[in-house]
Amino acid sequence: MLAILLGAIVIGLSLGILGSGGSILTVPLLTYVIGRPPKVAIAESLLIVGCIAATGALRLHREGLIDWSKVGWFGLPSMAGTYLGAMTSQYVSGTTQLAVFAVVMLLASVFMLRPYKPNTITGISVFKLSVVAICVGSIAGFVGVGGGFLIVPALLATAGVSMRQAIGTSLAIIVMQSLVGFSKYSWLFLQSGELPYDWLLIAVIAVVGAVGSVFGVRLAAALPQHQLKRGFGALLLVMGLSIFFSAIGGI
Numbered sequence: 001m002l003a004i005l006l007g008a009i010v011i012g013l014s015l016g017i018l019g020s021g022g023s024i025l026t027v028p029l030l031t032y033v034i035g036r037p038p039k040v041a042i043a044e045s046l047l048i049v050g051c052i053a054a055t056g057a058l059r060l061h062r063e064g065l066i067d068w069s070k071v072g073w074f075g076l077p078s079m080a081g082t083y084l085g086a087m088t089s090q091y092v093s094g095t096t097q098l099a100v101f102a103v104v105m106l107l108a109s110v111f112m113l114r115p116y117k118p119n120t121i122t123g124i125s126v127f128k129l130s131v132v133a134i135c136v137g138s139i140a141g142f143v144g145v146g147g148g149f150l151i152v153p154a155l156l157a158t159a160g161v162s163m164r165q166a167i168g169t170s171l172a173i174i175v176m177q178s179l180v181g182f183s184k185y186s187w188l189f190l191q192s193g194e195l196p197y198d199w200l201l202i203a204v205i206a207v208v209g210a211v212g213s214v215f216g217v218r219l220a221a222a223l224p225q226h227q228l229k230r231g232f233g234a235l236l237l238v239m240g241l242s243i244f245f246s247a248i249g250g251i
Helices: 002-018 022-033 038-062 068-091 094-113 126-143 148-158 163-191 199-220 225-250
Strands: none
Touching: 002 022, 002 038, 002 199, 022 038, 022 094, 022 225, 038 094, 038 163, 038 199, 068 126, 068 148, 068 163, 094 126, 094 148, 094 225, 126 148, 126 163, 148 163
């Protein structure tokens, strides 16, 4: 239980401080620490991270750090992508999803380890933003990640927002993606006759993670973002390699 609580706190802190990283940590926690089946863990992760992200998004909204126009332009196409990704998941094994998840985790480490450059964009391409959103949503639906590690740099690169605005906007978009992805997975499970969720487990991780995200939002303004990103990126690199080789061995 201690490992679960500590994991939930770290997940919440990650979402609150960086606007990303929640699902990247939630899926391994559910799969390798708790022992949930991969497909169930992916679905449960979407609900957990959606709840935690909603808590952080609410606080940042009060501070005026969510660009709701970008939430609409990015969030709606990403929801469509999430639906498609979740639908596609029924055609592959849970082990294959974990292998893809590991690749996504390694990709996330690259984003985190790259030095952050201040945004100098003056124009916004809605088409480019929508295409990126659909791709990010598809990944989110297929492997159960909120996609914050992709959303934040995508917003910085295409939407002309600050780092703090990107984090807040990312959290709002993650809520939208998670809702669609979890709903689609639930529908797929119902087709087989059951909903295999551990609701108590989901509630515990979501509540503890939400508390962590509140503290994460408070810490974000005071902590050095660049160093945090690099440290988190190194952690993802190690975890991604470990999960990848474990999943490949099981295919």
